[in-house]
Amino acid sequence: MHDAASPRDLAIEFRDVAYRLDNGRELLHNLDLQVERGETLVLLGRSGSGKTTTLKLINRLLEASEGDVLVEGQPVRSWDVIRLRRKIGYVIQEIGLFPHFTIERNIGLVPQIDNWPPERVHKRVRELLKIVGLDSDLAARYPRELSGGQRQRVGVARALAADPPILLMDEPFGALDPITRAELQREFLNLQQRLQKTVVFVTHDLREALLLGNRIALMETGRLMALLTPEEFVHSSEPIVTAYLEAFGTDLQVRRSH
């Protein structure tokens, strides 16, 4: 998998990483994984497969028990954790918005704690609202006054605020109705084409994985079972992959690889 002679431009790398709880239960076993700059890597798996754990090891919300996680070639444990996290956008299901902040303050949070001048934060917020397709009138509202789809757009805007090179997305569209979800997935693709971020995207939805990912990492009980492009995935004959394909039916759309 890894070509030592011509090292690719890696944004994130897992080297033989294990994660154990305090009680000794191992949630992640010997994970080796590379994420290239500018790609969207989807972590696909059912609940408890270790995909969210993998994600949280990248921004050090969890610390690896063994092995190394590298971001931009540097082990995360040697990063200043606050600086590391501000370089990494983080989107979770809608509940992660601060209920007592206006939309403007929610989106401008990272620039604000990074001490940008207020004028610049304000400008950036307007810009982001436009990027994620929200009306600028919403800036003064509170999260509870928005629909689920709007809140999720705010979540994406907030993660993009300080223009981080890496985005971590943990089932960001999981709580949305199918129509809004499809809309946001399309917009995500458009956005990603323009911004070329390195994205690690967690989902349990195969359709979403095939549509959004450049590569799909299939996980099960804390192990990486397969690492394939969407094209390879739908044509694979590995039992664990075919089990997935059968569960989701036949009319699967695949992202056009580039």
Add this chain to the structure above:
Amino acid sequence: MKIWQFIVQNYTQILDLTLEHLWLVLVSTALAVVVGIPVGILITRRPLLNKPVLGIANVIQTIPSLALFGFLLPAPWIGARADRLAILALTLYALLPMIRNTYAGIKGVDHAIIEAGRGMGMTDRQLLWQVELPLSLGVIVAGVRVATVISVGLATIAAAIGAGGLGEFIFRGLAMVNDQVILAGAIPAALMALAADFGLGWLEKRLSPQ
């Protein structure tokens, strides 16, 4: 009704004792807020301290008030004046609701919100001031409310050690077997408790996130 006559005739003294009572309650509650909130925050940061601190505060709460006054009597400086003694005792009683509610309020903030904040690179201090405290303010004020209402009641007992307050009338009335004198102390104290409960209840509602 004779009680109203008694109140009208003695209104200056009732007013004095009410102010004295209010003073005991305000100072002790303020001290409990100043000590209790930081301690409550501390035990959310140091889980090991959580059980011993809440345990001690609980035990203090179970000491009968008259006995607590007695225990504190030999303390230097404090024991020298009855009002200091009363204020310290009332503060100790008010600590438990303050610490417990601060702790519960912060612990009750949605974990996903905290994680989002940490994931975006907020420092612990930013998380505390911008997220945890604003979102738990309603619960913390509920603690102040409980502490204040308890203090108004307990402060009547402070008269037993000569610290003044509306308890003076109550103890005097008991000694004289005179209901009117007892009521002259009890009615203003009850009104004070109701006012504190209502006022802080209103504040609590306003500060709670919808």
